[in-house]
Amino acid sequence: MQTGTGAFEAQHVVLNLTHWDAAKLVAPGLARPLEREVRRHPDAWAACTLYLGVEDVFGDAAPYHQVLLDAPMRSSGGQAVFVTLSRRDDRLAAPEGQRAVTMSCHTPAREWEALSDAEHDERKGLVADELLGALARAFPAVRTAHKPVVMPGTPRTWASFTGRHGGRVGGLPFRFSTLARGYPSGALGVPGLARVGDTVFPGQSVPACAWGARRVVTRLLDPR
Ligand SMILES: Cc1cc2nc3c(=O)[nH]c(=O)nc-3n(C[C@H](O)[C@H](O)[C@H](O)COP(=O)(O)OP(=O)(O)OC[C@H]3O[C@@H](n4cnc5c(N)ncnc54)[C@H](O)[C@@H]3O)c2cc1C
Structure with a gap:
């Protein structure tokens, strides 16, 4: 070899x-x-993700959530969103008074491949808006909370992060x-x-x- x-x-x-x-x-x-x-x-799944640093409006909520939406999101096609909240006392994840939140959902990899850079960037913005909307379904106070970090990820992000073809990180x-x-x-x-x-x-x-x-x-x- x-x-x-x-x-x-x-x-x-x-x-x-x-x-x-x-x-x-x-x-x-x-x-x-x-x-x-x-x-x-x-066909294979890719992922859309959102990484947040957000004012702590979560109280004693459990760390893991799955938000099920009434209709698929326009940006990703996802209707089920995984949410993980950092622990309230985890100072490595977020400063006092803030929480780190990671969110992800599946998206069909091939749908992203034909997008121009401008189309991709527009859709990436929509990923952030829709995932924030999904989070606010579970935690309404998130809508007005201070959010110093808002980082969306798309199949392009995953392609560059993992090297996988077209950001195919979700299996078949x-x-x-x-x-x-x-x-x-x-x-x-x-x-x-x-x-x-x-x-x-x-x-x-x-x-x-x-x-x-x-x-x-x-x-x-x-x-x-
Ligand atoms: C956002 C997101 C959230 C997820 N959440 C969960 C979860 O909560 N629970 C869960 O069970 N799963 C989760 N998954 C799925 C899980 O991460 C994957 O199914 C799993 O990691 C896939 O494992 P793998 O071995 O196929 O690939 P990988 O984990 O990608 O491993 C492949 C390895 O091969 C290496 N490699 C690649 N090319 C070469 C080369 N040429 N030479 C040497 N090394 C190379 C890579 O560096 C990598 O280390 C999630 C996935 C995503 C994208």
């Missing part, structure tokens, strides 16, 4: 990459099964159509080469990735 830091021999090589990124990394002779996965599964849509096309199993049909991560069954989340990687490694070690 040839890498950026030299060549080495290995019995098994496991790529912890999406099929888009793996297809770009491997030698051309090995890319075909990955390119097939790209054609079979062109877990729909019947995805399953019917055959959710990637990690096997590539190339002896000794496999793939793990959140675009391999069962998909997104740290526990799901760990479980998926166990399945892949078990099969590599005992391919019967």
Whole structure:
């Protein structure tokens, strides 16, 4: 195997990459099964996020919330928003009297790819407005609270932060159509080469990735 830091021999090589990124990394002779996965599964979730430093209007609220909206947001298409509040006494996260708040929702990665810079920036502003609106549904006092930090993130942010193709950080849509096309199993049909991560069954989340990687490694070690 040839890498950026030299060549080495290995019995098994496991790529912890999406099929888009793996297809770009491997030698051309090995890319075909990955390119097939790209054609079979062109859709993946990206994320829209909002990072806030905000006046503490949360009282004794629990740290984790999921806000379910009546209709999808225009900016992301998301209708369910994850919210995490920093602990009230966490001075590393926020100064006295303020809280750090992180928010995220899924968004279809491909919808962001055709946007011009101007269209992207406009939509990014809408991400911030709509996620703030979602937060205010759960905590109305947020509307008028002082907000010294308001940082939205889009699939472009995630592409530059993680290096993942198009900011695909949310796995494949877990729909019947995805399953019917055959959710990637990690096997590539190339002896000794496999793939793990959140675009391999069962998909997104740290526990799901760990479980998926166990399945892949078990099969590599005992391919019967
Ligand atoms: C906003 C957001 C919130 C989330 N919240 C949660 C949550 O609360 N709970 C939860 O369980 N999951 C959550 N997730 C999902 C979870 O983060 C992912 O499903 C999981 O991290 C994916 O793991 P992975 O191994 O596929 O990819 P990654 O975590 O991206 O790991 C891939 C690793 O490979 C490295 N790498 C890439 N290319 C190379 C290369 N060429 N050479 C060497 N190394 C390389 C990268 O640096 C990285 O360390 C969240 C995701 C997002 C985006």
